[in-house]
Amino acid sequence: MTDVARLAxxxxxxxxxxxxxxxxxxxxxxxxxxxxIDQLGFRRNVSARNLRRGTGTGTLGLVxxxxxxxxxxxxxxxxxxxxxxxxxxxxxxxxxxxPTRERELVLEFCSRRVDGLxxxxxxxxxxxxxxxxxxxxxxxFVDRPPGNLDADAVLIDNAGGTAQAARxxxxxxxxxxxxxxxxxxxxxxxxxxxxxxxxxxxxxVPFDADLVVMxxxxxxxxxxxxSGPLRDATALVTGNNRxxxxxxxxxxxxxxxxxxxxxDDFELADLLDPPITVVTHDTWALGKSAAELLFARLDGDTSxxxxxxxxxxxxxxxxxxxxx
Numbered sequence: 342m343t344d345v346a347r348l349a350x351x352x353x354x355x356x357x358x359x360x361x362x363x364x365x366x367x368x369x370x371x372x373x374x375x376x377x378i379d380q381l382g383f384r385r386n387v388s389a390r391n392l393r394r395g396t397g398t399g400t401l402g403l404v405x406x407x408x409x410x411x412x413x414x415x416x417x418x419x420x421x422x423x424x425x426x427x428x429x430x431x432x433x434x435x436x437x438x439x440p441t442r443e444r445e446l447v448l449e450f451c452s453r454r455v456d457g458l459x460x461x462x463x464x465x466x467x468x469x470x471x472x473x474x475x476x477x478x479x480x481x482f483v484d485r486p487p488g489n490l491d492a493d494a495v496l497i498d499n500a501g502g503t504a505q506a507a508r509x510x511x512x513x514x515x516x517x518x519x520x521x522x523x524x525x526x527x528x529x530x531x532x533x534x535x536x537x538x539x540x541x542x543x544x545x546v547p548f549d550a551d552l553v554v555m556x557x558x559x560x561x562x563x564x565x566x567x568s569g570p571l572r573d574a575t576a577l578v579t580g581n582n583r584x585x586x587x588x589x590x591x592x593x594x595x596x597x598x599x600x601x602x603x604x605d606d607f608e609l610a611d612l613l614d615p616p617i618t619v620v621t622h623d624t625w626a627l628g629k630s631a632a633e634l635l636f637a638r639l640d641g642d643t644s645x646x647x648x649x650x651x652x653x654x655x656x657x658x659x660x661x662x663x664x665x
Contacts (some may be wrong), residue, residue, distance in 0.1 A: 342383070349377040350382075401635070402450030402458045403433045404443055412582065412605060412624055413461070416483070419628025420459055426580035426638055428458065438527075440464025451478060457635045459483055459628075465526075467492070479638035483631040485528040486648070493638070495631040495649040499529050499604075500536030502620035502653035506578045506602040507540025509618075509655055513664050515576035515600060519552040521566060521588060522580035530555065533580050533604060556584065575665040576600040582607040585617065600663035611658060618661030622653045 342360070346353045353376060358366050359374040366374075377383075401424055405413045413435075421431045432450060436443035443463040447470055450458060457479045458470075465488035474480055474492065482494040503520075510518050510654035520537045534553065536638045541548045552574050554566040563584065568591070571577065577599045579585040585603035603610075606650045610617040630649050 344381055345374065345377045345383050346617070348381060349373045382567030389447045397444070397456040398454045399429050400453070400455045401409045401429055401431050401632075402447070402455040402460075402462045403431050403451075404446045404450070405433065405435050406438050406461050406463060408433060408435050410583070411608065415624040416461075416628035416631075419625045420632045423629055423632035430605045436461075436463040438463050440466070444469055445507040447473075457481075457639055458488075459631050459635060461485060462487055462528075464488065479635055481563065481635045481638075483627060491646050493634050493646045493648070495627055495634065496620050496649065497529070497627065497651050499532035500539065500655050502604060502622070502655075503533040503536035503578060503580075504543065505655050506604070506620050506661070507537050507546070508544045508658075509661060510576040510578070510600055511541070511544030511601060513576075513600065513662055515665055516546055516579065517549070517552065518546060518576045519554075519571040519574035519599070520578050520580070521554055521556075521558065521571070521584050523556040523558065523562060523584065525555045530580055537578055556580075558584050558587055560587050560590055567591045574599050576661075576663075577602075579603040581605050583620075585610075589613070589617075598663075600661050600665070602661040606656065613660075615659035615663075618658045619656050619657045620653050622651055627651050 342353050346356045349356070349581045351370060355366060355370065356374055359371050374573060403417060403420055405417065405552060407413060408417065417433060424431050429597045434446040434456065436446060440463045447458060447460060451473045459481050461484045464481055467487040467490040471490060475548060480492055483491055484496065486494045486496065507518060518541065520533050525531050525534065534555070538548050551570055554570060567588065577588065579588050579601065582603065582605035585607065588601065601617065603617055606621040630651065634649065
């Protein structure tokens with residue numbers, strides 16, 4: 342600002358008034374200041390200004406599993422949209438399902454004095470962030486609940502979704518229904534397996550542990566499962582959109598393809614042959630609810646930590662309606 346003031350031939354206080362759009366500066370003088378700003382490439386330090394005013398840094402931290410996953414891309418956009426309306430920017434990092442990386446990102450964002458955090462947890466121990474919460478930094482967990490910490494969380498009805506998938510397949514005559522899920526250490530994967538078991542019981546279908554293969558998964562492990570222990574299954578529930586895509590690659594060209602219901606929708610699912618029946622949910626609502634809950638805390642809401650559950654619905658397209 343001193344450099345701008347020197348080039349424009351004005352005081353630093355005048356530069357400050359122009360930068361902060363305050364009244365009392367002659368238009369000709371203001372234009373001279375703005376020209377100097379452009380010439381020097383001056384940028385106001387918003388974080389320093391906000392901290393000086395006691396209004397925070399104007400930033401939020403968002404910790405995800407993997408931003409390359411379309412699910413998290415939509416969630417990020419929802420959080421960003423709510424933050425934009427509130428005049429805040431979002432800093433984002435991917436933990437890659439690594440609890441150590443998650444902790445590093447969370448603490449790094451806190452060291453940068455973000456006003457609040459939205460976290461998709463990779464680990465099961467979150468006591469490390471209790472001090473930050475007690476010091477006044479609100480944290481909302483999304484998609485998965487925190488471990489050993491009482492905090493706000495916004496979740497999907499994972500168990501309800503897979504239970505509906507299992508009942509739907511049973512309604513079409515299937516009795517050997519397989520389940521391909523992610524690592525059981527992940528909350529969402531464990532909940533979806535629980536729902537699958539409950540759905541089988543509700544439909545009167547025997548639950549066969551030999552027809553369950555949990556991850557992590559890639560093209561190779563899914564192909565091995567479908568050509569091995571799950572070969573004789575007449576129907577299949579996949580635990581997330583990535584596993585569904587792996588399964589479709591493995592089943593391509595197979596004449597005895599099982600009926601299929603996938604958890605999470607994905608791009609072009611409706612254009613395949615047959616189109617893929619999925620358990621879907623409003624990912625935008627998931628991110629929006631998390632951001633709104635965070636801003637409620639920033640606005641002074643001191644009610645006990647709450648839990649919001651976003652419902653799922655079965656989107657019938659054809660792949661899950663194959664009758665055996």
